[in-house]
Amino acid sequence: MMQNILHYLLQINLSYLFQGIYLFTIFFVVGLVIHEKRDPVKTISWVLVIILLPIVGVIFYFVFGQNYRKQKMFSRKGLKDIAFIDKIQEEQLLSFSKNKLGKHVRSDFRSIIGLLLNNSKSLYTENNSVKILNNGGETFDHIVDAISKAEVYIHLEYYIFSDDKIGTRIQQLLIEKAAKGVEVCLIYDDVGSWYLKSTFVQEMRQAGIQVYPFMEVSFPWFTRKVNFRNHRKIVVVDGKVGFVGGVNVADRYIEGDPKLGFWRDTHLEMVGDAVRLLALVFQMDWYFVSGKTFEPLDRYLPPFGKVGDTAVQICSAGPDSDWASIMQAYFSAITKAKKHIYISTPYFMPNESILTAIKTAALSGVDVRIMIPHKSDSAIVYWSTLSYLAEMLEAGVKFYFYEKGFNHSKIMMVDGSFASVGTANLDIRSFEDNFEVSAFIYDDAVTQELERQFHADLLNCRLITLHYWERRPFINSLKEGVARLFSPLL
Template sequence: MHPGVDFWTVFSLIFLVTAIPVAIMIILEKRSPFKTAAWVLALILLPVFGVVFYLFFGQEYRKKKLFSRKGLKSLNVYRKLSFRQIRQFEHSLDKLNPTARGKENIIRLLLKNSNALLTTGNELQILNNGEETFTAIFGAIKAARHHVHLEYYILDNDKIGNQLKDLLIEKRREGVEVRMIVDDVGSWGLGKKYMTELREKGVEIYSFMEVRFPRLTSQVNYRNHRKIVVVDGKIGFTGGLNIADRYLRGLKRIGPWHDTHLQITGDAVNCLQVVFAADWFFVVNENLNGENYFPPLKEYPGTPVQISASGPDSDWDSIGQAFFAALGSAKSKIYIVTPYLMPPLEIIYALKTAALSNVDVRILMPEKSDSIIPRWSSFSYIEELLEAGVRVFFFQSGFIHSKYLVVDDVFSSIGTTNLDFRSLETNFEVNAFVYEEAFNADLATLFKNDLKNSYEIKLDEWKQRSWRFKLRESLAHLVSPLL
């Protein structure tokens, strides 16, 4: 028999017993047509590799309730409070100024889809780079008297990582409780020695969802991208920065690293603590309760904030839904900063609809990136947005990793969520949603200052890019729902 026949026979058998059954499973899951088509195409073109890739990265666990919070006492308390706010929603709105009440649809949505309490007694500070962020976080930790809780996607065994290690050991020596969660994939290079040294000194540090056989295929795709610091239940931090030298010094091939973080003082810290407590319960099976961790809500006058977490542990894509609602309700402006631009179809639709409705829609993104395929995939979405009137800007002074959204004069959001499929649909994320004109104006000023270090992409010029450029972005576009 001709060798070619043997090859195609074997190939056909492999296709029949691997790709076709998996393709049927994917179709029965009833995901978005875009994502389903991408997975089926991958299986057709690369049947064996596509099956392996799906087993590692494609399985959907939100509906299967793999990440259960059943038994978590602190979360149940805040669920009851959120239900009370829903019942007394008009009373909750009385705490807001009339302008903020215009976003009551988003407030109500976050109450229902993620039990995100509307807290008013808050003070916020925008931290605009690594130096400001690490100075503030380290200062808060140094002043800790009862506990320090940290949760990060990336913790590196480098200069800043060791400074943090030494500080945590010092606080533990003083009798302060120290708990830390690091993502097992994001912090893969941390090393056992680093964690062992912390544990020997009394610091409780755990990896989130260790990627080990035989559990590898069920967990590797669901990563904890949250960045949370809570000190004494009174001061909290979240945003785009992890613990690594690159966030201070940048990277040689892409230049300085630009990022944004948020410092919170007030009742919203309790809500940030709930997110940490839920993840701690999942990893350690220990409940954190009591006023030392959750001081009584004071409801003082201040900045209105909702803390929303999303991921496989929630029933809804809560942050993505809030983004969609905010974009759909925009009247005058939408400012977005994201390091990766791979939005789901509904977000693209909302952006284009807003721009066509004469809303001033601007997106700031990096021209250089720390990841090749997401860079080209991000480029693939630009032309259709430009055609609708969305203004897109390339940041020029290094790599911008900030993640925030400004809508009109009163609504803004800052946190860990990128404008891409992975953040909005798969990863564990957390964002602060803010309803105040002064904070909105500060974030808008930061955006406009960053625009000074950017250049605007014009549609006519963008269409002139080479066919090689277009081919690379088109190929990357096919896999963007899978990244």
């Protein structure tokens, strides 16, 4: 009898002990979240997750919720080109202060040049030729052609690199070029390319191609690395031609998706000084994954003769930088709009700053049109995106559902004079957690060509009116509300 009583008392004491440890852990982690002094909306979201999902919420916070922007995820001290960038940045800032830099850029958007010089050392270039590539077929035709002509080096960086038909075609071409003495380097994101077979990678390495995964993660042993992904898509050939935009290496970008249908996307091919800046972004990422540098710089950053007059800034952003530079550039461009803003994004979950800027522009009489896919590849992201529509429609923003398939383009055009094409979605993850890159273009001709394509895509869209949206089923509104709670965390 005495043994049973002691056993019972021990169970009670252990129960209280575990409850005490659990409560202490919850309060401690909640305290950490509050102490970070981040966006109140994101703070509240994490507090709710931690409290409502015992244990799981704490694990999710330490895996996905850490804020590493100010902690610098890696050191760049070994990169000699940093001093080179710093020197040019200082010279350009001085010229900008004297109104000598970007004097051909429309006055409304000149301040964005200074913003990007300050927040990300994004150098300003004017000697460029820019070609817009629509969809995967056209994009891969141009990339394959450029790779085929490579003589010195080929540098590639992708979030998704698949071992399907187009992936194998590019792999074999890279192997052929490596056999001819061309330097070939490839970075693929370890989570985005999770299904890439090791044998496929090994074939390239055996052929002399240098291949590295970005922030390798071994499941199920989660680490903070899983949350910070390299979402960039960059190709640089001989430092002479570069590619950037939304297209990954996968068959669906050519053939479409069995569930979503036709895959619409936008990419850029550039020749000129902006290519050198793309090359530098790749070099920094290469140093991150390999610890190696490229020397001499003249080999990788060859000088150009006159190739065009399109003004471009290449901006890279990520959790390793002090500022959310791409987001700040979007905010600045939106607030400077006088006539119209056209946006195409597959995922629309903006932070409060961008949300307010868009609504303010629309309420001020600016024609704001946002195109999102009618179908999505993620249910929670889809419902979270829809949760923003009501308040945006009330402010006068025109929303369009792209119904031909899945529109993966990440583009913004403002007043026919300023445009952005890149890898960043209009969501919090792209602004804060992912490593992204965008080309900011100060050019009427390129911007207006993008706008013509945008208007062509509108023919495959359905305009969503406030009257229609207010009549949607209550269950849909409920799904949106629940998904909205998680939007700062997605």
